Amino acid sequence: MFERLVDHLACHGDDPAILTQDRTVTYRALADEVSARASELGTRRKLVLLETRNDLTTLVTYLAALAGHHVVLPVPDGGDHTAVIDAYRPDVIVRDGVLTHRHRGIHDLHPDLALLLSTSGSTGSPKLVRLSRFNLAANAESIATYLDIGRSDRAATTLPMSYCYGLSVIHSHLLRGAAIILTERSVVDDAFWELFRAHRGTTFAGVPHTFDLLDRIGFDDTCRSGGLPHLRYVTQAGGRLSPERVRSLADLAGATGFDFFVMYGATEATARMAYLPPRLARDHPESIGVPIPGGTFRIEPVDGMPDGTGELFYRGPNVMMGYAHGLDDLALAGDVDELRTGDIARLRGDGLYEVVGRRDRFVKLYGLRIDLQRVEAALHTDDVTAICTDGDGLLLVAAAQRPDGCDVASAAAEASGLPRAAVRVVDVDEIPRLPTGKPDYRSLRELAAERTPASDAALDLRGLFADVLQIDAGDIxxxxxxxxxxxxxxxxxxxxxxxxxxxxxxxxxxxxxxxxxxxxxxxxxRWWGTTVETSVALRAAAIVLVVGSHAELWVLWGGAHILLGVAGYNFGRFCLVPLPRATRARHLRSTIAWIAVPSIVWVAFALLVTDDYTASNLLLANKFLGPDDSMTAGRLWFVEVIVWVLVALALVCWSPLGDRMERRWPFGFAVAFLALGMALRWDVFGLGLGRAAWFTVLAFWFFAIGWAASKATTASQRLAVTAVLAIGVVGYFGNPNREALVFVGLALLIWLPAIRCPSACTVVAGLIAEASLFTYLTHYQVYPLFGEHTLAGVIAAVVVGILLTRLVTWARRWIRLRLHAPVRTAAAPARR
Incomplete structure (x- = not known):
């Protein structure tokens, strides 16, 4: 494949090769694009540094470089690659698809050399793995063999192209004439699964973090409900998955009909060295399995280890040519026959290999291979006395001394390539050491478990989340x-x-x-202000319009219908999220309760002190039970519509069928309900409710517009929703100004995610929007108190809504603190 790459691609003719959101590229068309790109790179062999994204331009450039027998150095898009560029002085740098020619004629490239990959994730280390065409071909063939990849397979790109695992998926599938579903989307995005289903995806690859994300979006439920009918196999590598998780995934695979492959590899072996056959995963989840076709293992004894346990060595045609540390190394021939993995392993009686630990100090976190020694050296360069290890999925740093103002967590994150939240700093007086004087990494792990470091930025946002959501920070x-x-x-x-x-x-x-x-x-x-989400700005503006119109300060009707659209938008964003069905149902119940309960409490209060409401209002059912001729009959119509719409949709989405359909076709499902709403709006069913339908659940179509907008992921989908909005709103009220106001408000919701404004405006909009429910409930009783002073009445109504919201928030916080307050006993008296 890699010797005559363009011919190999062309031989698959009109079979699909690349599937994206907007295009299907056949193998013949891909061969033409690769050939054209190769011409741009020229015939003289070059070193090509390629900033990668999972898009067609990157893939074509990568394949073109291989086809032209150039040497490719893939790196993550957007990172700092100064160290690598300075060390290797690439002839061509490709960034955002643009070729920039830099150096000419300075490289002596070995004829077999094809690919250079980092061994240390995104740390920027100039130490690279040298891989030959033979390495790539051998590994791709081996992987395609044990996975039994065929032309009907469709593999989604869940991993970056700068990562050997991600490249191996592309190599092995293109080798067999299968298709690649090319996407930058995360597995937590609805759009990823829409694309996966639309293209009949059969496989995807994941590192341990991927499967953590899959847990969050209810992947198990989706599979068990038949939501991924074409899924044939799933692969896992990039770090150790716990035996419990392997077993649960194996059970899921067995129950729903796909194969689950646990794999073991390293960049130095091009990608793979071992795999665990799916039939063995359930009973042997701690094993790495057997060597891949063409590869062999041996175990070299290590002092102090039990018999049969030692360092794992691998031999096979996919073993690298060797490392490169600088420009001169690119001319060297292959000098590695056997790969020393650095892992301590044993061969079990059943013929399976099991890794029991690491001999060196590399760890894998977030799919990156982190050199702890390199991180320590970087910290020491910054005059920080520290040691590093890993624990609980985090990089742990014990820091004894640091310069004033030094952010150790940020420095460690920069040195390792990890996000800052993946670093936990433990402040110590002295570095913990063993009696021998060596660092005591075990003590560091124990200290990290005991302490919550004050310098850890995770506490800042954790506390913010806890305060807003009224939960304990420790539970987050x-x-x-x-x-x-x-x-x-x-x-x-x-x-x-x-x-x-x-x-x-x-x-x-x-x-x-x-x-x-x-x-x-x-x-x-930013000195020019901050952004506020459009839905927040609309919520604030709409409630002010509602109060002012009711108080007759102005006549600008339509705010409540905009609020209805915003409610639907938030329903799609916060209720129909990729979580298990039971969690979704719990979120829906909570949302309904936080609207219905305050409404009922306020109506009960108003019944005691005013004549504004009747018993049917207390049930939020005035529109169903009447009376419909009282002066206040329509005052709470908006709350009634929201509550009963949410109740009905909660029942639909709680049902297994409804849940399954919404997950499979989130936009289509919303559009189906929008169609129902439009049918009611145009009285297709002949109900003949007339103009009174403005203020009943038949106004549901505004809610459905917002719901569909929240699930629209493409411009064409947003255009379709906008068109339906325009068709529905024209003539609906019989008032062009009102219709224009509602159209503009909901169009902004569809097309504009956020609005930039001065910081003070953001805060004010947030306060008013957050208080919109209490303002709506209470304003009828507040503004009349001010008689003809309508402006004062409107302002007072908004202020009362804000104050009530603050009061309820404070009460919730007080109750939570009281419930979690420590109990004093005689043995533990309170301090004075």
């Missing part, structure tokens, strides 16, 4: 997101505003990012 897992922790449409306003203040910006889809990822986000401060 850094791998959880806002929606995982029960965040909903009522708490997201406060969270988004405070997160914006903390970070200086709101990352895209922040509500579904793990806490550790939010903590690793670069803080920014």
């Amino acid at each position: 897992d850094p791998g959880q997101s806002f929606v995982d922790l029960g965040g909903n449409s009522l708490s997201y306003v406060a969270m988004s505003v405070r997160l914006e203040q903390e970070l200086g910006h709101l990352p895209a889809d922040w509500q579904r990012l793990p806490l550790r990822e939010l903590e690793s986000t670069q803080k920014t401060r």
